[in-house]
Amino acid sequence: MRIYDRIIEYTHGRYGNKTEETSSESEESTDSPSIMKEKMPHCKYVTELCQHILFFSSFQLSFALMFSLYCQFYYLAIFNSGLLLSSIIHWNKPTLGLRRKIDITMAFINCIIHAIYAFSINSMCFFVWLLATIFMIVLYLTGKRFSYNSYSTLYHLLVHATGTMSALSIYYISKNKLIDHS
Numbered sequence: 156m157r158i159y160d161r162i163i164e165y166t167h168g169r170y171g172n173k174t175e176e177t178s179s180e181s182e183e184s185t186d187s188p189s190i191m192k193e194k195m196p197h198c199k200y201v202t203e204l205c206q207h208i209l210f211f212s213s214f215q216l217s218f219a220l221m222f223s224l225y226c227q228f229y230y231l232a233i234f235n236s237g238l239l240l241s242s243i244i245h246w247n248k249p250t251l252g253l254r255r256k257i258d259i260t261m262a263f264i265n266c267i268i269h270a271i272y273a274f275s276i277n278s279m280c281f282f283v284w285l286l287a288t289i290f291m292i293v294l295y296l297t298g299k300r301f302s303y304n305s306y307s308t309l310y311h312l313l314v315h316a317t318g319t320m321s322a323l324s325i326y327y328i329s330k331n332k333l334i335d336h337s
Contacts, residue, residue, distance in 0.1 A: 199250055200249065200251055201249050201308070202305075205307075205308040206246065206248075208308055208312065209246045209249070209308060209311060209315075210243070210246040210247055212246075212311075212312045212315045213239070213242035213243050213245075213315060214239075215315055215316065215319050216238055216239040216315065216318070216319060218319050218323065219235050219318075219319050219322040219323060219326075220232055220235040220239055222322075222323055222326050222327075223235050223322070223326055226326050226330045228272075228326065228329075230268075231268065231269070231272060231326075234261075234264060235265065235322070237261050237264075237265070238265045241257050241258040241261040241262075242258055242261075242262075242315075244257075244258075245258040246258075262318075266288060269321075269325060270284055270288070272325070272329075273325050273329075276325070276328070276329045277328070277329075277332060279328055280328050283321055283324050283325055286321075287317055287320070287321030287324075288321075290317055291314050291317050291318055291321075294310045294311075294313050294317065295310070295311070295314055298310030298311050298314070
């Protein structure tokens with residue numbers, strides 16, 4: 156059986172579109188779908204190296220958590236800790252499923268909460284948030300375009316770094332504003 160046929164057979168079995176084989180095909184084939192499932196992890200979409208890189212890069216989200224605690228923005232710290240935990244849990248063993256959906260949902264909620272906070276502080280904070288959000292969306296979509304290879308990992312690593320730096324910038328600007336007005 157050629158590699159192309161194996162990939163097609165695996166994807167049909169993965170998404171529930173099982174094709175029927177004739178008895179002669181099943182006797183000739185030594186690679187049944189059960190053997191293919193043992194060879195390829197279920198719904199894993201990144202390589203081991205990319206998994207390790209993104210797992211360790213998710214720890215940089217702790218900088219935003221620590222700085223929000225330092226600046227006494229406790230409600231933002233709650234959402235930062237949720238994003239940190241969901242990112243670590245997802246990138247420990249990345250699979251397409253509930254953990255990924257929770258991580259994406261937490262990232263979206265964190266983005267919305269930071270937008271509300273930045274808008275309530277001043278226009279400079281909101282501009283930093285808007286610029287960073289547009290840049291992160293472009294990075295994410297560019298990474299999806301590369302279909303989960305090493306370039307996709309680098310783009311997602313930049314998404315983590317951009318989000319952390321924009322959060323730190325917003326906290327710094329708002330902390331200076333609070334110091335100036337006290």
